[in-house]
Amino acid sequence: MASSTKTRDYKLQDHVHPLTKNNLTIKSIHPRNVSVRRPHINNDTVPSLQSSQACLAHELSIEQQLYFKLLTESCFNGTDKQCTDAFHCFSSDAALQPLLPRLLVFIAKGIETNIHLHDLNFIIRFLSILKMLTINKFILFDKYLHSIIPTLLTCLICIFDMSKNDNILSTIDHNAMNSYSTIWIVREQASDLISYFENKYSHISYFTERIISIIKSNLIINNTTKTFSIVYACIRTLLLINIQVYGSFVIDILQNYKKTKIFEADFDLDYNEQQTIFNQKINELLEKYNLILEDI
Numbered sequence: 204m205a206s207s208t209k210t211r212d213y214k215l216q217d218h219v220h221p222l223t224k225n226n227l228t229i230k231s232i233h234p235r236n237v238s239v240r241r242p243h244i245n246n247d248t249v250p251s252l253q254s255s256q257a258c259l260a261h262e263l264s265i266e267q268q269l270y271f272k273l274l275t276e277s278c279f280n281g282t283d284k285q286c287t288d289a290f291h292c293f294s295s296d297a298a299l300q301p302l303l304p305r306l307l308v309f310i311a312k313g314i315e316t317n318i319h320l321h322d323l324n325f326i327i328r329f330l331s332i333l334k335m336l337t338i339n340k341f342i343l344f345d346k347y348l349h350s351i352i353p354t355l356l357t358c359l360i361c362i363f364d365m366s367k368n369d370n371i372l373s374t375i376d377h378n379a380m381n382s383y384s385t386i387w388i389v390r391e392q393a394s395d396l397i398s399y400f401e402n403k404y405s406h407i408s409y410f411t412e413r414i415i416s417i418i419k420s421n422l423i424i425n426n427t428t429k430t431f432s433i434v435y436a437c438i439r440t441l442l443l444i445n446i447q448v449y450g451s452f453v454i455d456i457l458q459n460y461k462k463t464k465i466f467e468a469d470f471d472l473d474y475n476e477q478q479t480i481f482n483q484k485i486n487e488l489l490e491k492y493n494l495i496l497e498d499i
Contacts, residue, residue, distance in 0.1 A: 263301060271302050275309055278332060279325075293335035300342055306332075307347050311354040321363055323385040330358070330392045337399055345404055352400060352414065358393035359436050360421045362428055363470055386469050387480065390436035398443035411444070422456050430469045431481035434460070439488060446492045457485065457496050 263271070277289035293299070299306070310329045317325040333351065336342055344351070363386065397414060405411050418437045421427060438456065441449040460466060468477040489496055 263305070267301060270298075271305055275306075278328060290331070290335050293332055294338040296339065297341040299336070299339060303336070303342060303344070304347055304350070306336065307350045311351055314354050314358065318357065318361055318363070323363075323389055326358065326389050327385065327392065330389070330396065333396060334392070337396065344400065345407065348400060348404060348407070348410065352397070355393045355397050355400075356414070356417055358389055359397065359418070359440065360433050362430065362433075384432075384469065384472050384480075387432050387435075387484075390432050391439070394436050394440040394443065397440055401444050415441070415444070415449075419452070428467060429465065430467050431477040432469050434466055435481055435484050438485070442488060442492055450492065450494055454494060454496055 274289045274292060277285040281289065310333050313329045314326050317323075317329070337344075401411055401414055418440055422429070422434065422437050434456070438453050441453055466478075466481070468474040472480070485496075488494070
């Protein structure tokens with residue numbers, strides 16, 4: 204038994220980044236040695252975000268806090284090599300699990316801030332960090348889904364309220380050949396991540412139902428603004444989650460669109476360009492999933 208435990212420990216150590224190898228201790232913890240934090244009970248007081256962050260900070264060693272700072276700063280302020288190394292750590296370092304709650308808060312807050320700032324390129328960077336974390340086979344998200352799923356759904360269905368002559372639009376990258384816009388990339392990455400988490404954690408009670416409810420309500424409620432990229436991303440996510448269950452619903456939505464033409468354009472492309480991209484991408488989905496809808 205002792206030999207088996209040592210073997211598992213060595214396998215884990217092999218996947219620990221050198222920066223954290225000296226700080227990772229693998230040992231059993233007796234319940235008596237676990238400190239119990241009892242928050243002060245006061246009916247008139249609600250724990251603040253600041254106190255929650257302080258609690259998180261105390262759960263990490265100084266070395267872990269420095270490692271967190273190094274990784275996050277390397278992604279946005281480091282050299283290309285530092286950024287590449289950080290992304291490699293996110294995808295493979297076995298010592299990241301204790302940092303996961305803080306990393307997810309960092310990602311969620313970063314996306315929320317840049318949605319308000321309309322900086323789509325930074326949003327993509329945060330989504331890419333999350334993507335790397337999902338590749339890491341040593342990380343479990345089940346206890347922290349509540350801190351990231353709402354953010355991904357926001358990326359999927361939020362409206363970027365920007366005028367077409369906004370100077371910020373000059374920073375958005377376009378694919379000249381396809382008139383492709385960054386907003387479609389943001390929504391597709393969010394769609395991929397939502398379907399990943401749903402597929403892996405669908406056993407959690409009501410997890411799938413909550414995701415589906417938000418996506419479907421956004422598609423069917425008449426008084427909500429629907430852009431081409433939002434509708435496409437919602438349809439794409441439903442099909443990724445379960446084509447058998449939601450295929451007919453998707454066809455109904457598209458049939459209704461053919462009659463009403465109620466979708467709007469996003470800020471960075473004109474209506475005809477958005478409609479062209481939408482039709483192309485919907486046709487690709489229909490072909491991929493063998494769904495039949497004429498003249499879309």
